[in-house]
Amino acid sequence: MNEESPAIPAPAEERHASWLELFFDLVAVAGVAQIAHLLHGEPGAADVGLYVLLFLAFWTAWICFTLYGNVAGEGTHTRTVLAAMFGMAVMAAAVPGVHAGEDGQARALALAYIVVRGLASGVWRNRREILVDWPAAQTSVGVIPWVVSLWAHEPARYWLWALGIALDLYVTFTVSARDIIENRRAHDRREEPRSRRRETVLPVSFATPDADHLGERLGLFVIIVLGEGVAQVIEAASDAPWNRRLYGLAAAAFFLLVALWSLSFRHGYAGVPHLTARSLPARAALPLHCFVSGCLAALAAGLGAAAEHLDTLPDSTRWLLCSSLAGYFLLTGVAALRQPADGRRRLLSVVLPCATAPLLIAGFGGGLGTVAVVWLLVAVTLWPTFYEGRRARRPGPDPRPEA
Incomplete structure (x- = not known):
């Protein structure tokens, strides 16, 4: 059968x-x-x-x-x-x-x-x-x-x-x-004719976003912003004399944007580091995405301006570059705190140092050259990846009982 x-x-x-x-x-x-x-x-x-x-x-x-x-x-x-x-x-x-x-x-x-x-x-x-x-x-x-x-x-x-x-x-x-x-x-009651006005409950439903699809769209926006940083540098470099300083700045800008891409997408969600699909309610996650994207767009503009001042950055441009990167890391601390296991550790060991170091560069880096400033920002941005990698390589406690 x-x-x-x-x-x-x-x-x-x-x-x-x-x-x-x-x-x-x-x-x-x-x-x-x-x-x-x-x-x-x-x-x-x-x-x-x-x-x-x-x-x-x-x-x-x-x-x-x-x-x-x-x-x-x-x-x-x-x-x-x-x-x-x-x-x-x-x-x-x-x-x-x-x-x-x-x-x-x-x-x-x-x-x-x-x-x-x-x-x-x-x-x-x-x-x-x-x-x-x-x-x-x-x-x-x-x-x-x-x-x-x-x-x-x-x-x-x-x-x-x-x-x-x-x-x-x-x-x-x-x-x-x-x-x-x-x-x-x-x-609806105001719009309804008086002859038909009644106190019945009008049908209404709640709209729930698709988290995966929304994350993809939000991530695409961040990719657009990072791509704008590449476009800014290319546009400025096309009008600048090609010399060692320009080569150094182009390499530094590229490494900086790649490091930010890695933090935003390989260690985050929707372009925000430390964020996961449901670690924050959407009412908080969406403004966080907005502010992080705004910091990255300002950083992209600063990189374009840096290509126009290859010798020394004007004070306003140096502060724009450094404060936008500091804001990026400071905002990601909100997402890091939502990690129940090690949120406080990441805040103290990664977020706060990476948010403080650019401000120190902005305040005391007036005598530094443009290329040196951008490479220092690259080092700051690489610190989270280096720290997490070093922590992952640490040997855990020996599970064997003592003799």
């Missing part, structure tokens, strides 16, 4: 970034490059402040649609994503004009940001899902200051933009899923 064997369920196919998502991420290349150019030359405090503000705005617009594509999957509306891409391209193109104080470009950037955030809020409203991990994507309170800024001038315009970003972060860390549901129900 032949019996049919029970069907074995096929393993779920591993999901990767779609062609549309990769096309969307190409906009990140243009945006990061334009924003990094704000730190060229000898950047001052105002340049750094504008860089931080625009990077946060650009990353916020990008993550809203990254999460939408992650949750929607095959149901992603292509036209909506393409419209958001166009809006982000307008934002990127307007960055130089904003830096130059042009009101027209500043209004264009603000309007494009408003449109992109409006599109993001609309797709979630239509899906009737609650994105618990990033509620700012579904709310519009952070967009209101950007709307007001259309009639403002600098510097008030920039303060309004900063207020909008701060409100988004406030919503992300304080608003709960229950608050979003109640607001959604109240909105």
Whole structure:
């Protein structure tokens, strides 16, 4: 008697970034490059402040649609994503004009940001899902200051933009899923005709991101930022005389970016060292990814500026290079502390030394040459790999009982 064997369920196919998502991420290349150019030359405090503000705005617009594509999957509306891409391209193109104080470009950037955030809020409203991990994507309170800024001038315009970003972060860390549901129900009751208005519970579901797919998209963003560092050095080197100093700087910059790549991907998750897929809630992991990416983009801009000053770095450029690397390591300490086994050891032995050493180089390295400064940063970045390797080679305790 032949019996049919029970069907074995096929393993779920591993999901990767779609062609549309990769096309969307190409906009990140243009945006990061334009924003990094704000730190060229000898950047001052105002340049750094504008860089931080625009990077946060650009990353916020990008993550809203990254999460939408992650949750929607095959149901992603292509036209909506393409419209958001166009809006982000307008934002990127307007960055130089904003830096130059042009009101027209500043209004264009603000309007494009408003449109992109409006599109993001609309797709979630239509899906009737609650994105618990990033509620700012579904709310519009952070967009209101950007709307007001259309009639403002600098510097008030920039303060309004900063207020909008701060409100988004406030919503992300304080608003709960229950608050979003109640607001959604109240909105639907207001929109419903009076004759049909009733107190029934409206169906709503919770959106849970695919951790592996999200990690891939976040990692792609960090790869784009590291690639921008290579592009910055290549662009500056193409206009500089090819001599020993340029060769030394090119080698040092390459080793520095490779060491950062190794820390971010071989010893981390989503481009953040010491982070794992579930060691931090997404509400904390996503801002951490944003800030780490911002430090790497600033470092990339500093490397490009270093290729323009092969003899000695200006003080502002040296501080930009060193403080961005220090910030990178300091932020990764948040992820290191989430490691239950040896988080404190890594913080004391790896994170704090690597965050302190660049600041010492920035403060006391005024007499050092450009190439020497970058090679010192390479040594700092290689320390975590050397330390972990040496610790792994240590012999453990002898399991044999004593005689």
